[in-house]
Amino acid sequence: MTSVRALGLPQHSPAVEDVELPARVTIWEVGARDGLQNESTVIGVDVKREFLRRLAAAGLTVLEATSFVSPRWVPQLADAAELLADLPRPPGVRHPVLVPNERGLDRAVEAGVRDIAIFASATESFARRNLNRGMDEQYAMFEPVVRRAREAGMRVRGYLSMCFGDPWEGPADPASVAAAGRRLLDLGCEELSLGDTIGVATPGQVQALLRSLAANGVSTGQIAVHFHDTYGQALSNTYTALRAGVSTVDSSAGGLGGCPFAKSATGNLATEDLVWMLDGLGIEHGVDLDALVHTSVWMAEHLGRPSASRVVNALGGGA
Numbered sequence: 555m556t557s558v559r560a561l562g563l564p565q566h567s568p569a570v571e572d573v574e575l576p577a578r579v580t581i582w583e584v585g586a587r588d589g590l591q592n593e594s595t596v597i598g599v600d601v602k603r604e605f606l607r608r609l610a611a612a613g614l615t616v617l618e619a620t621s622f623v624s625p626r627w628v629p630q631l632a633d634a635a636e637l638l639a640d641l642p643r644p645p646g647v648r649h650p651v652l653v654p655n656e657r658g659l660d661r662a663v664e665a666g667v668r669d670i671a672i673f674a675s676a677t678e679s680f681a682r683r684n685l686n687r688g689m690d691e692q693y694a695m696f697e698p699v700v701r702r703a704r705e706a707g708m709r710v711r712g713y714l715s716m717c718f719g720d721p722w723e724g725p726a727d728p729a730s731v732a733a734a735g736r737r738l739l740d741l742g743c744e745e746l747s748l749g750d751t752i753g754v755a756t757p758g759q760v761q762a763l764l765r766s767l768a769a770n771g772v773s774t775g776q777i778a779v780h781f782h783d784t785y786g787q788a789l790s791n792t793y794t795a796l797r798a799g800v801s802t803v804d805s806s807a808g809g810l811g812g813c814p815f816a817k818s819a820t821g822n823l824a825t826e827d828l829v830w831m832l833d834g835l836g837i838e839h840g841v842d843l844d845a846l847v848h849t850s851v852w853m854a855e856h857l858g859r860p861s862a863s864r865v866v867n868a869l870g871g872g873a
């Protein structure tokens with residue numbers, strides 16, 4: 555396996571343009587949740603735990619671990635409580651989980667969770683498919699979850715899916731998406747993650763949505779971006795968001811990912827590809843790329859197929 559250091563490439567080179575980029579980016583690693591929720595192979599709980607342990611050892615500090623959703627809807631994550639029961643919790647590492655409703659919150663609290671994410675849809679069609687509810691009803695479901703979690707001193711992120719387009723309704727209107735995002739923050743979410751669930755966005759759309767959010771009083775400090783790489787745009791979209799001042803980026807080790815309720819969704823932006831770009835821009839992130847590549851190669855062996863990440867394939871030779 556090729557090591558980054560063995561390649562002799564500069565780990566930090568100056569940004570090529572005179573733009574204000576963040577000095578540090580927080581990588582919100584979604585491999586264990588978004589990455590595994592769509593897998594047809596059943597991944598054992600011990601493998602999931604070891605995956606999370608290795609990701610933490612590679613320097614990732616925010617590891618979305620699983621979802622407390624209906625096990626009938628997402629059987630791949632039915633072992634959420636078992637996974638968390640014996641999960642090593644290194645100091646400084648967060649393990650947020652997805653929670654859709656009060657039943658999910660009760661289960662999460664019982665499992666010792668302190669950090670949750672609710673997940674709303676920006677379109678009616680996806681809200682119905684993903685949550686079995688319309689858009690207005692989804693807020694009614696989330697309201698008590700966010701209120702109770704905040705009262706208990708928990709951290710709450712709000713995901714918004716289909717921010718740039720969905721397979722049933724087509725391209726999204728930035729003004730309506732921004733209004734939906736504003737609503738999640740007003741519910742009490744401390745961070746808003748903008749999901750390009752099916753990976754159709756291009757940089758101009760990212761700029762337009764960030765502008766609409768700014769017009770709704772949402773600052774880039776409250777925003778995270780979550781790109782899937784269906785059309786190969788995830789890195790350019792991320793770069794566009796960084797240039798606008800966003801400094802939290804979601805990604806998935808090895809480019810795993812997808813959504814069972816949006817068949818056209820493919821893998822997330824690969825964390826290795828993100829790290830490679832951040833290194834090139836001289837932006838701090840705290841991740842050991844070689845350790846991460848080893849982890850993704852290891853996971854690809856468990857899944858029985860090569861990683862989708864360009865960097866994993868370049869440095870690790872796939873699997």
Ligand SMILES: CC(=O)SCCNC(=O)CCNC(=O)[C@H](O)C(C)(C)COP(=O)(O)OP(=O)(O)OC[C@H]1O[C@@H](n2cnc3c(N)ncnc32)[C@H](O)[C@@H]1OP(=O)(O)O
Binds near residue numbers: 623628751813815
């Ligand atoms: C873009 C993305 O990647 S988003 C993430 C991927 N998508 C998801 O995870 C979607 C998850 N969606 C769901 O789990 C469901 O749509 C829900 C739970 C939100 C709503 O589904 P509904 O069927 O309307 O829920 P409802 O409240 O009627 O309950 C149905 C059953 O599920 C159970 N259930 C509901 N919520 C939960 C939960 N959080 N945990 C465990 N079981 C639950 C109920 O107890 C009930 O069980 P029963 O049939 O044995 O009595």
Ligand SMILES: CC(=O)CC(=O)O
Binds near residue numbers: 713715751
């Ligand atoms: C909840 C998510 O996983 C975000 C998305 O892809 O829409």
